[in-house]
Amino acid sequence: MNxxxxxxxxxxxxGPLIVIHELGHxxxxxxxxxxxxRFSVGMGRVVWSRRFGRDQTEWAVSALPLGGYVKMLDSRDPETAPKDDADLEREFTRQSVWKRIAIVAAGPMANFLVAIGLMAALYMHGVDEPSARLRALPETSLAHQAGMRGGDTVTAVNGNPVRSWSExxxxxxxxxxxxxxxxxELRGxxxxxxxxTIPAATVGALDVEGDVMDALGMSPWRPAPRVQDVLAGGAGQRAGLQKDDLVLRVDGRPVVDGIAFIEAVRGAPGKTLQLDVDRGGRTVTLPLTPENDGKGTGVIRVMVAQAPEMVTVTSGPFEAIxxxxxxxxxxxxxxxxxIGKMLTGEASWKNVTGPITIADYAGQTARIGLVSYLQFIAFISISLGVMNLLPIPVLDGGHxxxxxxxxxxxxxxPARVGEIAQRAGVGLLFMLMALAVFNDLVRLF
Structure with missing residues (x-):
């Protein structure tokens, strides 16, 4: 099913993003x-077509479902060259250079407009995201050394307001x-x-391919470790834990939130922990011995609050756009x-992803929910627009x-220069696709 x-x-x-790209052209x-x-949805052999309009444009569906193309009157191709003098002025290469630029640029611009529209719709609808409130910071972390403290909320970075963790x-x-x-800027x-302030030397040394927030020691705020449910037959029930108990300390060490409690339990399979819990205003001490799950991880069959604090980011129509x-x-x-960092060697070429990784992310976001899936589509639409504008022959950017x-x-x-550039562009494109698929397979296996 997955x-x-x-x-x-x-x-x-x-599929629809590529069709919209071609519709722009x-x-x-x-x-x-x-x-x-001809306007074709899909590539390869035409399996269905109909002609419409004054120009009798052929609207076709082709065998390969991904992709599409627009075939215009073009004297460079014998198949599409004008057949009579009446069509000469409507041939592509006879248009002014500015018209040709507009036609070629319209495809990527259509992708950018789709992304803007999707994001605006999401902002108007409202997007639930983790807040910009900080979890307790390790004293050795870069964020703590810069003066930030757990429980405080970041409101702006370099003058740019932030309302959620993603921002x-x-x-x-x-x-x-x-x-x-x-x-x-933080609110206590x-x-x-x-x-x-985290200095430029520190920020600039972060690995942008990894989790920059984790490298700084920053993570979203989590609620206190309050027991939400105790499952029958588990180590938690045997220890005497009850619903609504608030875990205060483990072996005398304060527990800051649900994640910290879970980490303490997972790291102690078969070991007895002394829990101090708040139960209705009084402190109760309980001996807890996590079971070993067979993989060296402790489990107690207890549900503890751990979801981050959420905020709904919404905007009015004009602000959303x-x-x-x-x-x-x-x-x-x-x-x-x-891309520039990859060309200069500052970033790894492992960042180049192909259809397998894109499909994997598409499936993951679709299973999470419609909002996440639409955010993913908006990002892919932007990526299509940017990649098509790269100055590589055969792509829109090359033209x-x-x-x-x-x-x-x-x-x-000159036509000869164009032909050589086209061949070089096809070769470069095939190499990039091969690299992308290779990276996909490495990630997969």
Whole structure:
């Protein structure tokens, strides 16, 4: 069932995004007066088609469900070259360079607009996320050394407001990639505000491919370790734990939250722990001996509060659109910066992912819920837009590079140069795809 969900989520995410990309090309081509011969959903052999409109454009469904293309009147291809003089002025290469730029750029722009629309809709609907409140910080952590304390809530990073943990992480990631100081504004657990700064040298040394928040010693705030349920026949029941007990100490050491209690139990299979619990205002001491689950982990069959504090991030229509556009822009720039770091050797090429990893994430987010799945689709739409704008021949970005050179020189790129560039681009694209699939397989196995 998981495999079926993963495949379906992958197809439903990527297929429509590619169709929308091609629709961008199609609509702007029509606006610019170019005749479109075929719009295909899918690649390969045409399995169904119908002709519509004044131009009798062929709308087709092809055998391979992922992908699509727009075939325009184009004299460079004998199959699509104009058959009579009446069509010459509607042929693609006879359009002004600015019209050609608009037609080519319309595909990636359509992907960016989809991302903005999805994010705006999510912001208007409201997204439940962990708050930016900090869990207790280890004294040796970089965050604690900078002056931050557990229980306090981060309200801004480098002047940019944050309302949730994902926004906090995003701003810290920006500082790490740009090698800037991370200046955090915080609201104290008992009132008052203060600021803490992590120096650029420290932030810039973080591994942006890993968990930057964990490297700083920062994690979302968790509730106190209160027992929510005691399952029959478990070590917890035998020890005398009861629903609503609040665990205060384990072997005399204070327990800050549910995660800390779970970690203490897991690390003590077969060992007797002395628990101090608050039960209705009085302290009770209980001996607890976690069972060994056979893998060296202690279990007691007790449910303890551990979910992070959640906030609902919502915006009005205009603010939501602005936030969607801002997030799309920031994600695009971050993607380009990561590509730059890979080219300079500052980031690993293991970050290049392919269809297997994308399908895996599609399945995971679909199982979590609609909001997570739509967030994933928005991110993939941005990635499609950015990747298609890279100046690689055969991609939209490669054609935009040709036309930019034409604007600068006043004449089109020689046909021979274009052919060589196309072949090089195809080779480069195949190498990138091979690397992506290789990385996918390494992650999988």
């Amino acid at each position: 495999f079926f969900t993963t495949v379906l989520a992958f197809v439903l995410a990527l 199609y609509l702007v081509a029509r606006l610019c007066g170019v005749r479109v011969l 906090l992480r995003w701003q810290v990631m920006h500082a790490a990639v740009d090698k800037l100081d991370a200046r955090l 657990d008992h009132g008052g505000t203060y600021s803490a 602005a936030r969607g556009a801002e997030r799309t822009w920031d994600t695009s720039i971050m993607t380009l910066k990561m 935009l590079l040709y036309y930019s050179l034409e604007v600068l020189t006043g004449r089109p790129l």
